Amino acid sequence: MDKKMRRQAINDHIQKDAFANYLGAKVEIIKPGHSRVSLTISDNMTNFHGTTHGGIMFAISDMAFAAAGNSHGKIAVALNVSICFLKPSFSGDHLVAEAKEEYNGRRTSLYAIKIYNKNTGELIAKSQDQAYIKNKWFVPE
Secondary structure (H helix, E strand, C coil): CCHHHHHHHHHHHHCCCHHHHHHCCEEEEEECCEEEEEEECCHHHECCCCEECHHHHHHHHHHHHHHHHCCCCEEEEEEEEEEEECCCCECCCEEEEEEEEEEECCCEEEEEEEEEECCCCCEEEEEEEEEEEEEEECCCC
């Protein structure tokens, strides 16, 4: 399999995320160690204060983390996640989560995720996520 076909196979695999598809999240970028996911917040994604539910914020961050962590074609699963919620967002806001690899070792990797409001440019949340890399490929080298 050539490099281009392999990248497409990895992309196709990651795009099958049932939960992301259920929420309407779009995985816009998948490159080795980098991903971007976007989601428009709807009324049913808000909490009793009328702001975006923390679970939705965590979910979009986790989707970007999963895409970046698995972008090499090897199975990677969450080992540790730490998220800081900085500002509220609201129904109608277009959130973007961008994950960038900071470390990629033999068995663990580390990612910085920023979630921002595309409408205003404001940083909404930040996350630092660590993955455990299994010794199993879903798209072989």
